[in-house]
Amino acid sequence: MPKFVVEADGGSRGNPGPAGYGSVVLDPATGETLAERAEYIGVATNNVAEYKGLVAGLQAARELDPDAEVLVRMDSKLVVEQMSGRWKIKHPDMKPLAAQAAKILPRAQVTYEWIPRERNKHADRLANEAMDAGKRGEQWEPVNSPHSSAALDASAARAAASPQGPPGDAAKGAAAVRAALASGGGTRTRAGAAAGASAGSAPAGADTLFADLEDLDDLQEAPELAAPAAGQGWGPDMGTPATFVLLRHGETALTPQKRFSGSGGSDPELSAAGRRQAAAVAESLAARGTIQTVVSSPLRRCRETAQAVADRLGLEVTVEEGLREVDFGAWEGMTFGEVRERFPDDLQAWLDSPKAAPTGGGESFASATRRISATRDRLLAAHAGRTVLLVSHVTPVKILVRLALGAPPEALFRMELSAASLSAVAYYADGNASLRLLNDTSHLR
16 A cells, blocks of 8 residues: 655744645655645634645645545644544634645545654745745745745755855854855744735755654754844755664674674674664554665675665665774774773873774774765765665764764764664755764664
C-alpha cells in the first residue's frame, strides 16, 4: 500500500481576518513534493483556515491514490487532537469541516501527528502565498507564478547573500545573514500574525528537514544575531538546505569496553548488539522518511550499519573515504586508562592540542578536521537541497557538529556520542549551518 505525508496549515491576518490555507503531499521515502494546494478563503479564523488546509491536503492525497496510508502532520494542536478523537469539537464552524475531513479517506488509513511550527514551513509558505494572492484580488497560483513568494525569496537570497565561507562555518555564515538583514531582507512573518504584518515563510527554508526534529529552533541558524525587532524575520529564505543526518555505527566488541578503535586497527564487525541497533535505527529512519541518500565510511562497522538502513529504505550505499575514523596509532585497541599508563606524555599532549597526534604516527584532530571539512564540502556540492544519511564514527560526527556550531577544538571532548545515535545538521546557501539534533538514541529504547 502506498504511503503519503500530508502537511497542512492555515492562517488569518486578524483572526478573524483575511485568511488562507496551504497543503502539500510528500513522498515519505524521498521527501519529493507530489502535490500542492493553497487557497485564499476570505475572512475566517486561524482554526477554520487550518481545517480547510487539512481537507484540501487529504483530497489531494486521495486524488493521487485512494488506497494510500496517510500521515497528516500539522502544527495545530487543536486540529490534531480533535481529528485523533482525543478532544471534542465544540465550535460550530469547525464541526462540518472536521466531518468533511473524516469522510475523505477511511479512518484506518489516516493518522495524525503534531509537529512544531518550524517543521511545517512548506504548508505555511503556501498559506501565506494564498493570502498574498487574495490581497491582490487573485487566487493562488503554483510556485512558478511571477507572484510566488517562494520565487521572490529565492531571487532575494541570491541577490543579498553571497557565501562568505564554506558551508558549516557558523561565524562566517552568520555574517552573511547579518548583511542580508541590514539590507532590508527577512521581514516576513507566519500565517496568523497580526493584521498588517508582511507575509511569507519564517526563517531560512527547511521544507525537507529531518522529519523527527522536535522542539528545535531555527534561530540556531544565525547564532551571532541579536533578537530582531517585533515583526521582523530571520533573514531571506535560502531555499531548501542540505541536511546531513549523522549516524554513528552500531556497537562492536570494542565499544562497551571503551577502547580506541580507529582506522588503523583491526576493523571490527558489528557485534550482535550492534546488529540489533542497526536494525532499530533502520526502522526508525524508515518511519520518519526523508532520507534520500546513504553514504558510509569505508570501515566495516559503518558499512554494515549503513547497509541495514539502506536495505530497509530501498537505497544503495555509497562509500566515502573521507568519513573514516581517525587513526589512533599505537593506541588502537587500548582503553584510555591503558594509554595513560603507557604513554602519559603523548596522551596529555593530545588532550592539550588538536595538532598533537596519537603515539606511533596516528592522525591529529587538526588533520582530521581538514579531511572532514573537505569531505563535507564535496558532499554538499553533490547533494544540494537533499537529506543525506552519513554513517560514520565518533570523531567525524563530532567535528561536523563542532564546525556547525563554530565551537573551539576542545568541544570535541565535551560531547557524548553513543553507538547508533543520530545527530543532524542543516546547511544553507549562505554558508550558515544549524545543528538540528545531537546524540538521539530514542530509537534504541
